Amino acid sequence: MSVSVTCDRVVKKYGDAIIIPDLSLNIHNGEFFTLLGPSGCGKTTLLRMMIGFNSIEGGAIKFDNRIINDMPVSKRNVGMVFQNYAIFPHMSTFNNVAFGLKNRKIPKAKIEKRVDEILKIVHIQDLRDRMPDRMSGGQQQRIALARAIVIEPDLLLMDEPLSNLDAKLRIETRDAIKNIQSNIGITTVYVTHDQEEALAVSDRIAVMKDGVIQQVGTPKDIYNRPANRFVATFIGRSNIIEAKLITKNLKRSILFQDGFIASLDTWNDEALSLPDESSILISIRPEEFIIRDTNDGFGGIVRSKTFLGPNTYYNIETSYEQVLEIIQTSDELHELKKDDPVNIDFAHHKINVFNADGSKNLLLGVDSNE
Numbered sequence: 176m177s178v179s180v181t182c183d184r185v186v187k188k189y190g191d192a193i194i195i196p197d198l199s200l201n202i203h204n205g206e207f208f209t210l211l212g213p214s215g216c217g218k219t220t221l222l223r224m225m226i227g228f229n230s231i232e233g234g235a236i237k238f239d240n241r242i243i244n245d246m247p248v249s250k251r252n253v254g255m256v257f258q259n260y261a262i263f264p265h266m267s268t269f270n271n272v273a274f275g276l277k278n279r280k281i282p283k284a285k286i287e288k289r290v291d292e293i294l295k296i297v298h299i300q301d302l303r304d305r306m307p308d309r310m311s312g313g314q315q316q317r318i319a320l321a322r323a324i325v326i327e328p329d330l331l332l333m334d335e336p337l338s339n340l341d342a343k344l345r346i347e348t349r350d351a352i353k354n355i356q357s358n359i360g361i362t363t364v365y366v367t368h369d370q371e372e373a374l375a376v377s378d379r380i381a382v383m384k385d386g387v388i389q390q391v392g393t394p395k396d397i398y399n400r401p402a403n404r405f406v407a408t409f410i411g412r413s414n415i416i417e418a419k420l421i422t423k424n425l426k427r428s429i430l431f432q433d434g435f436i437a438s439l440d441t442w443n444d445e446a447l448s449l450p451d452e453s454s455i456l457i458s459i460r461p462e463e464f465i466i467r468d469t470n471d472g473f474g475g476i477v478r479s480k481t482f483l484g485p486n487t488y489y490n491i492e493t494s495y496e497q498v499l500e501i502i503q504t505s506d507e508l509h510e511l512k513k514d515d516p517v518n519i520d521f522a523h524h525k526i527n528v529f530n531a532d533g534s535k536n537l538l539l540g541v542d543s544n545e
Contacts, residue, residue, distance in 0.1 A: 180202040183199055186198075186231070187217070198217075198234075206379060207376060207377055208379055208381070209366070210365070212382060213368055217386035220386075225332060253331075255333075256319050258339065268304065272290045276290070290321075293325040296321075299321065302318075316340070319336070324359060329362070330364065331364070337369075377394055378393070384405055390403070391544050401458070402541055404534070412460060414459045414500055415456055416432075420455045420528075427447060431473055433493065433495055443537055443538060453531065455530060455537065459521050463526060464501040467517075471520045474516065475491040476492050476515070477517060488502055489502075491517060
């Protein structure tokens with residue numbers, strides 16, 4: 176069985192310190208949902224409120240339609256995977272995974288059958304009798320995952336489960352977690368500060384800052400149409416450029432500081448109501464730039480370059496002394512050198528435009544709480 180999770184105006188306090196001021200969120204039955212944000216944003220605090228390790232000072236958390244605020248941890252039927260694995264070093268793989276079933280007084284034959292099934296699902300059946308000190312970090316994390324799901328929880332919670340693994344193993348393990356979750360169909364709430372990890376595994380993501388949800392949406396929607404400047408700069412890289420909103424030929428356009436004008440057709444109502452020459456912020460990701468041989472766009476000078484295999488990263492200084500990070504496909508025939516002059520354009524349909532303080536996206540197609 177799996178459940179939906181509803182957070183209805185949830186509040187978390189430690190003394191006079193308000194960690195989560197007023198948070199509402201709906202997590203669908205069976206989805207892989209990620210809480211993403213910097214350290215201290217409240218994502219782990221919210222996870223611990225769901226499992227019952229933290230109290231709830233206001234609002235309600237519901238599993239389906241059951242309010243679980245005061246429900247004991249043992250009654251919530253939640254599986255938890257921790258950052259540090261939290262497996263027993265003196266127990267074999269089998270006994271680690273069987274631990275929760277034994278506590279529930281499940282018959283021995285049923286424990287044997289269920290543990291062996293789970294070990295196959297997480298692909299560690301050949302480690303059944305091995306001790307943890309003879310395993311890699313990824314193998315130990317799979318034991319922790321198996322132990323969490325063998326009890327057939329209604330909800331699976333995962334708190335930074337990959338942060339102790341090296342880069343290659345982290346990618347392998349995250350892919351395994353996503354495949355396992357998809358196969359068993361259990362509602363999963365996953366906490367991470369790693370943007371790439373969140374994009375790779377999630378059905379939907381909630382981006383958090385200071386206990387407040389900034390945007391909820393699919394990985395594609397959040398990356399392509401961030402709700403505000405914080406989301407744009409936290410999810411992947413983004414160059415933020417100051418500009419003006421003007422009207423030219425009856426169309427709303429962007430006036431860059433060196434006089435370059437770019438027209439867009441996707442303004443929302445707020446953008447259309449702003450007066451001419453309102454200050455705006457342009458967000459352009461490094462891969463959205465186009466280096467032209469023509470005079471289209473605005474001028475710049477190559478200040479540095481870094482070759483990284485298929486892509487080359489350039490720092491290019493504009494005529495108004497802003498250094499932009501630009502990524503181009505590595506091409507020996509058109510390789511730029513330090514101090515080369517260039518003309519820079521961008522994929523106009525991909526950029527994002529925010530109001531002066533960066534709090535709102537001024538383009539159509541943005542939903543801050545999907």
